[in-house]
Amino acid sequence: MTRRDLLKGLGTVAASSTLPLSLQAATLPKCTTGKKPLNTSNKTRVIVCGGGFGGLTTARYLKESNPALEVLLIEQNRTFVSCPYSNIWLGGVDNVSLEDLSFDYLSASIKYRYNLIHEVITDIDKKAQTVTTNNACYHYDYLVLSPGIDYDYSQLFADISIAKAVYTHYPPAMKPGSEHLRLKKAIENFQGGNFIITVPSGTYRCPPAPYERACMIAYYFKTHGIKGKVVLLDPREKPATKAKGFLESFQTLYRGYIEYIPTAEIKGIDLKTKHVNIETFQTKTLSYVPKSIAFSYANIIPPMKPAKLIDIAGLECNESGWVKLKAPGFESVTDDKIYVLGDAGGHPFPKSGHMANSCGHVVAKELGARTLGKTFDIAAHLPGNICYSMVNGTPKEGIWVSHSVSFSKNTGLKARSEAMVQRNKETGNAIASWYHGITSDML
Amino acid sequence: MVKIALSLVFMLQCMANDVTGSQTKGMVYYKYLLKKPLNMRGDLFSKQYTTQEWLTLFDNNATLFKERFSGIDPQLDTLFKSAKFVEIMPHLKAFVVHYAKDKKDHAICDEKE
Numbered sequence: 001m002t003r004r005d006l007l008k009g010l011g012t013v014a015a016s017s018t019l020p021l022s023l024q025a026a027t028l029p030k031c032t033t034g035k036k037p038l039n040t041s042n043k044t045r046v047i048v049c050g051g052g053f054g055g056l057t058t059a060r061y062l063k064e065s066n067p068a069l070e071v072l073l074i075e076q077n078r079t080f081v082s083c084p085y086s087n088i089w090l091g092g093v094d095n096v097s098l099e100d101l102s103f104d105y106l107s108a109s110i111k112y113r114y115n116l117i118h119e120v121i122t123d124i125d126k127k128a129q130t131v132t133t134n135n136a137c138y139h140y141d142y143l144v145l146s147p148g149i150d151y152d153y154s155q156l157f158a159d160i161s162i163a164k165a166v167y168t169h170y171p172p173a174m175k176p177g178s179e180h181l182r183l184k185k186a187i188e189n190f191q192g193g194n195f196i197i198t199v200p201s202g203t204y205r206c207p208p209a210p211y212e213r214a215c216m217i218a219y220y221f222k223t224h225g226i227k228g229k230v231v232l233l234d235p236r237e238k239p240a241t242k243a244k245g246f247l248e249s250f251q252t253l254y255r256g257y258i259e260y261i262p263t264a265e266i267k268g269i270d271l272k273t274k275h276v277n278i279e280t281f282q283t284k285t286l287s288y289v290p291k292s293i294a295f296s297y298a299n300i301i302p303p304m305k306p307a308k309l310i311d312i313a314g315l316e317c318n319e320s321g322w323v324k325l326k327a328p329g330f331e332s333v334t335d336d337k338i339y340v341l342g343d344a345g346g347h348p349f350p351k352s353g354h355m356a357n358s359c360g361h362v363v364a365k366e367l368g369a370r371t372l373g374k375t376f377d378i379a380a381h382l383p384g385n386i387c388y389s390m391v392n393g394t395p396k397e398g399i400w401v402s403h404s405v406s407f408s409k410n411t412g413l414k415a416r417s418e419a420m421v422q423r424n425k426e427t428g429n430a431i432a433s434w435y436h437g438i439t440s441d442m443l
Numbered sequence: 444m445v446k447i448a449l450s451l452v453f454m455l456q457c458m459a460n461d462v463t464g465s466q467t468k469g470m471v472y473y474k475y476l477l478k479k480p481l482n483m484r485g486d487l488f489s490k491q492y493t494t495q496e497w498l499t500l501f502d503n504n505a506t507l508f509k510e511r512f513s514g515i516d517p518q519l520d521t522l523f524k525s526a527k528f529v530e531i532m533p534h535l536k537a538f539v540v541h542y543a544k545d546k547k548d549h550a551i552c553d554e555k556e
Contacts, residue, residue, distance in 0.1 A: 201465070201466070201467050202466075235465070235467040235468075236467060236470075237470075237471055237474065263467075263468075263471050265465055265467065265468060281468075281471050281475075283475065286472075286475055286476060286527070287530075288468065318546075319494065319545075319546055320541070320546065
């Protein structure tokens, strides 16, 4: 790749922000092996891949911790849509609109003085330190990956055609954007019957989300006179988080509107007859027994894995499938010039927007100091988390869980949780403040 | 011939290390069938051994597992000899391997409230 090619690629940055993808460069440029692409300046360049809570926070605060850095954020979507707070919109609570969840990326990049391109990453060459997109090839000195998650349907359905059909008709809505729009329409058009929500097994994005979603959809049914019932299928014995608070809400606020089925293992789905086949544990016989549940609509949330970008980068993952990092820091064990944060990371942190934001602050400080030749004690600045869930709309009532992280050389990183499971109005009111605070921190 | 024999050994090794059960089922089985006789929470139980150690304990129809935990409670000894144990074994194995000593994941039993 020549300097001219690179400049041509960078020249499309401004254009690619406004042109639809189909109108951008038709060919997919590849960096020539062994030939290092040039930077446009002598500045140290950090490329941040992924404009979610982790990536946006890192991009903003990197420029604060070392203003001399050239920071380039690569995000394929043109609009930021928030997953946190989206259940409240789904439930029609507090007049939350889609506009409240949506932000443009351009304003943030202008305000916080980093470069932004909307392109799709096709290759990462660790040796040459390049990121290739559908449009150009960019050299990096440091790379920050915050790509989020992908769905792992293979754990639910052996037949890929079933997985595709399930995704098309019943998307998980755990990645923001069109999946949420589909779910919102399904709720608004719901005529009655069972509205199934499945909780994924293993570690997944936003542990309280399926339970909060059940409350919000049930709230919508209750307040709109819809004779429907949310059937929540959970492979666990009780909700993965804030168990007491959610179970109490199901029983007292949504009796007849939510049926919580614990120890429910999904064994298959019949899309023609609209039945989900499960096995549930019977305490009398101490055995799992099969059961079939009819549905009018289903929000099938499959298990999750790191986004494909991690495969593209060729980073080592831990036994649970998430990226192996050098604790207490966020460098990949494969390459210490690559940082990974957010939901794809393998630290024992809950996968939440708040945690990704908090980790973004830490990475920005550490990497900013590193590029200035200074040291930064991560162990003294570990991230934290708070996760609110709305359980009622009138009055607004919520519950929360928080996590504090500790580190020792012997035991590694540990996250300790504390929960407020008694639903209350203060928490319900705090949710909006939290949301507006965290979005204004990065957008 | 040697290659075939080595391939067979490798295949058998892979099968022995294969974890095909459901860790969530294993957690439930542990709670209802093993927790009381062992008098230990599942999260602590799984952290007793590393992944490789658990796999070894579950080798050959969990021979070493049964040896290690027999004699603690008569109820447990009866379970080990029953068809029920054969049924739950792959799930139990999946559970302890998923939350083994060398894994970062912890089985969440309760949050501080």
